[in-house]
Amino acid sequence: MPPIRTSRNKKPPPPGFEDLEDTFLEFHNKLKDAENAPHEGKKKHEMQWPIFQIHHQRSRYVYDLYYNKQAISRELYDWLLKNGYADGNLIAKWKKQGYEKLCCLRCIQTKETNFNATCICRVPRAQLKEDHTIQCVNCGCRGCASSD
Known part of the structure; x- marks a missing residue:
């Protein structure tokens, strides 16, 4: 039997992530606050709205950094998408006409x-x-x- 891998081969973040880390930590904290917010008096789908909005803001932040400002490298952009910091499918739609x-x-x-x-x-x-x-x-x- 092959040995069981207990940890994945996680690559360290590429250069430039240190500059963005504080912003992503703020998004993470906002997301935790939205998940732990009280739900009394809200409909089931209304409870998820803040989570969707924060997810959109985080993905838009990465999109703007890469496509509009050219402030991050392709390597960092790919790493952010792979590690779940932004939604690659949503960003792919933003690049198409009519879905900006x-x-x-x-x-x-x-x-x-x-x-x-x-x-x-x-x-x-x-x-x-x-x-x-x-x-x-x-x-x-x-x-x-x-x-x-």
């Missing part, structure tokens, strides 16, 4: 909706009635269409 402001991947999945359509937050505000306020059931977004 996408809030979460659940809003574009058509199989989870009643009418096989995207979420209401993806509808441009110009096509909605003026007094109609929208809020996504999945993540609490108030509109992430690219034309807004």
Whole structure:
């Protein structure tokens, strides 16, 4: 029998992670606070909204550092995606036209909706009635269409 591996071969972070470590620690603390927040009086899906929002902020932070500011290397970017500091699938959607402001991947999945359509937050505000306020059931977004 082969020996059992007790620890994975984790690579140390590439150079440049030390500068970002404090920011990711803040995101981690915000996430812990959101998970431990009281749930009384909230619906089941409303409890997850702060977690989705923090996850979005963290992924957007990495996206901006790599694609907009070119402040981090490709090696560090790949390491961050591999180790779960950002959502690679969400970032891949942000690079496509029409999805630049996408809030979460659940809003574009058509199989989870009643009418096989995207979420209401993806509808441009110009096509909605003026007094109609929208809020996504999945993540609490108030509109992430690219034309807004």
